[in-house]
Amino acid sequence: MPAVDIETAAAVAGDRGTGAPTLRRRPVAGASTPPGDRLFGWLTASAAYFVLILLLGIAVSMAYGGRLAFETFGWQFITGRDWDAVARKFGAFIPIYGTLVSSAIAMLIAIPTSLGIAIFLAEVAPRWLRGPIGIAVELLAAIPSIIYGMWGLFVFAPVMAKYVEPWLNDHLGPLPILGPLFTGPPIGIGMLTAGIILGIMTIPFIASVMRDVFQAVPPTLRESAFALGATPWEVVRKVTLPYTSSAVVGATFLGLGRALGETMAVTFVLGNAHDFSKSLLMPGNSIAAAIANEFTEADSDIYLSSLIALGFVLFVVTFIVLALAKLMLVRIGRNAGTKG
C-alpha cells in the first residue's frame, strides 16, 4: 500500500511549512514495512476513505430519492416558479432564489462587520482585550440555531416590524432602483429579517479566520509600513489586506457555505411563501427551510421526491461555493505563502 510508505513531498501548495516530515523512506531491498505500520496505515486510510464514501453515499441517496422529480420536471425543476402540492407541479426557482438572496444579505452584513472586528482586534484593541473580545465574537457561533430561530420569531421580528421596516419604507422606499427592494408591508418576517439573522450567525466564522490571518502577517512588513509613516488604516489597506486577500475571500466563502445550509433559524422567520417578490420585506423561501417545513406533510411521491431533489440541489450549490473557496485558498499558497 503506497500510502504507508512515507512519501512526503513537503511544501505542496496550500500545505503549511511546518508539519509532516520531509523524510523519505525508500523501500530497501529486504527491509519491508513493519506489520504494525501497515495495519495502522490501513486503518487511518480506511477511516479517511470512509469520510469520502459517506458524503458520496449521502449525495447519491439524495440524487436517487430526487430522480422522480428530475425525470418529471427536467430543467423546469430548477427554473420553474410553481410549487403547488395540490396540482403536483414543482419548480425550485423560488427556494433557490431565496437561498441565494438571504445568503447574500447575510454576506453584506457579515463581511464588513467581520472586517471591522479584525481591524479592531489588530489595530485598536489593547492587548488584554483581544482575547476576551475574540472569544465573545466566536460565541455567536456556539448559540444553537433553534435559539436564533425562537429569538428571531418572538423578539427580533416584532422589532423589525415596529421600528426598522416602517423606517425603511419611508426613507428607502421612494428611492429609484433600490426603492422596490424596501417597499412592502412592515410585517417583520421575510428575506431581510432572515438575512440579518443569517448574517449574525456567520460573523464568527468569517471574523475568526480574518483575525487569524491578520495575525499571520509578518511583523516586519507592518512595521516597515509604520516606519514610513503610514496610519493604521493604510497599513491594513496597503499591507495586510493585499497580503491576506485570498484567505479573506476563502473565509467569506466558508461563511457563505454555512449560511446556505442553515435550516432552523431561517424556517422561523422566512415565511415560506412560494411567491416571487422583489421586495426584501416580503416573505420568501429557502431550500433548507422548504425541506424542513414541508417534509413531514409531503403526501405524494412526487412531492417527497421534489423535496429530496431540493436537498440535492443544495449539495450542488454548496459544492460550487466551496470549490470557489478552495480555489481562492490555493491561490494564496502560490501568491503569498501564508497559512492556507
Next chain:
Amino acid sequence: MNPIVRNRQIVNGIVLVTATAATLFSLFWLVWILWTTVSQGAAAFAPSLFTKMTPPPGETGGLLNAFFGSAVMILLAVVIGTPIGVMAGTYLAEFSRGSRVAGVIRFINDILLSAPSIVIGLFVYELVVRQVGHFSGYAGGLALAIILLPVVVRTSDEALRLVPNQVREAALALGLPRWKVTTKVVYRAGSTAIITGILLAVARISGETAPLLFTALNNQYWTANLATPMANVPVVIFQYAMSPYDSWHALAWAGALVVTAFVLTLSIVVRLFFRQRTPR
C-alpha cells in the same frame, strides 16, 4: 498640519471608529440573544428542571429524561465519530502528504461540514430507521456522529499538521516504527488541539433538532434503552415552543437556556484551555 496628512488622519480615525462600532455591533447581538434566553428561561428555571420528567401541559415538571437522552446520544456520537474522525485526520496529516486523494478528501469533508443537518437526518432515517422498522436512540446518535465527524476530521488534521517535524524526526531516529511515533509521540503533542476539536464538535451537535426528529424521534418518558425512541432536549424545546400552553413555553425557554449555557461554557472552557497550552 499638512492638509494631506490631516486628511489621512481623519480617514484613519473614521475607519478605526467604524471598526470599533462593528465589534460593538456584533457584541450587541450576542448580549441581546443571551439576555432573551436568560430572561425567558429563568421563569421555569428550578431544581425540578433537573429532577422531573417532561410533563403534560399545565403541570409542573422538568426535562430530566430529555437531558439524559441528549447526553447518551451525544456520548454515542462521540464514541462513534471520534475514532473515525481522528483516524481520518491522521491519514490526511501524516500519511497522505501531497497526494491528490488527500486534497479530494479534505474538500469532501468540508462539504460534509456545511451539509444541512436535516439532510443528514433523512439519510439516517432511510439507512437505519426504515431498515430496522422503528425509531431509536442509536439512530439519533448515528445522525449526530455524522455531523460531528467532519468537525473532528478537520480539527485533528489541522492539529497534527501543527506538530513540529523535529518531534517526528527525533522519534523516528530512535528506531520507533511509524505507527508508534504517531500514537505515542505525535498524538501526545497534538492532544490538546484534538480534544478541543472534539469538544467543539460536541458543542455543535448539542443544539441540533432537525437530524433527531426523524431518527431518535423523542420520548415522553425516561428510557435508557437505545433501541427505543429517545427523549432529547432540542426536539422537546421545539415541540413545547410551538404549543399553545404557557407552562410548556416556559419549559422550552428553560431548556434553551440550559443548552446555550452548556454550549457556551464548553466553548469558553475549551478556548481558555487551548490558548493556555499552545502559545500562538
Next chain:
Amino acid sequence: MLNILGRLRLSMLLAGACLAGAAHAAEITGAGSTFVYPILSKWSDDYNKMNGDRVNYQSIGSGGGIAQIKAATVDFGASDKPLPPEELAAAGLGQFPLVIGGVVPVVHLEGVKPGTMKFTGPVLADIYLGKIKNWNDPAIVQLNPGIKLPNSAITVVHRSDGSGTTFNWVHYLSQVSTDWKAKVGEGTSVQWPAGVGGKGNEGVAAYVNQIPNSIGYVEYAYVIQNKMDYAAVRNSAGKFVLPNAKTFQAAANTADWKNSKDFFLVMTNAPGPDAYPVTATTFAIMYKTPKNAARSAAAIKFFRWALDKGQAQAKALDYVALPPALVKQIETYMTAEIK
C-alpha cells in the same frame, strides 16, 4: 471538562441501573398530528400512572404520521386528514376519530372585541385569494354593520409548514368557494395566492398578534390560550356561529358518521343550525393485523380508556370530546376491525 466527563460517566451508570430495573409494561410509540399532541401527552401521563403502560406520542405532523404508520415504524399514526377507505384497505390500515377541535379565523383590528366580527365562507375565501384586499371592502362591511372597519390593507397570515390545520381550513374554503377550489384546491400545504406564513399555529398566532390589520387561522386552543380576537362564521344553515365546545359538538353530532366507511369524513361545513363550519377531527390510524400484536392491543386498550374516561382532561385543555353515539360506533369498529 473533567466535570463533563464525570457527568457523562454518571449518566452511564444511571443508564445501567435503569436497564436492570426496567418494568415489563408495554411501550407504545405513536406519531403524527401536532393538534392532538398536548391531549395525548396528558392521557398518556394519566394512563401511565394508572397501569404502567407507556404511550409515547410525538408530534411530527399529520403527513408524517401517515408516512410513519405506512412504513410501520410506529404502532399508531395520528392525522387531521382522514385517509380514504381504498387507501386504508390497500395498506391494511384502519382509522377512527380521537378528539374534536376547530379551526378558527382570528383578526387583529383596533377596537374590535373577540367574537364580534362575522364572516361567511365565500368572504374568507376571497380574502385568502387576495380578491378582498381592504378591511372596508363592501363585502365585509355588509356583514358587520355595527363595526367601524378601517380603510387599511388586510395582511393575510397562513401556515408556512404543511399541516392538518391548513388541510381543514382549505377544505372548508374549497367547499364554499368554487373559485378557491379551482385556483388553489385542498391539501396539507397549498400554493397560497396571498399573505405571509408563520411556522406552526404558534407562528401564525404570533404574527396575527404582532401585525395590525391581519387575519389568520389557528386551532381553537391557541385562540383561548393567547386570548385572540376570534370571529363568527356563517354555517351551511345560514346562521352565524361562534367557535366553542358546543358548536363543535353540534357539528360532530350532525355529521353523517353512520354512513362513512372507516370514518372517512371531513366535518367542515357540517349541516345543522348550531354546527360550527370549520370543525375538525384527528384520526388514529393503525394496522388491522399488526406486526406486533401485543403492542397494538395495548394501544387499543389505551384508546378505549381515553374515549371512555378521558373527556374531562380533554375539556381542560380546550378540546371537545366525541359525542357518545360516535364513541359507541368507534368501539364497535375497534372490536370488529382491529385485532
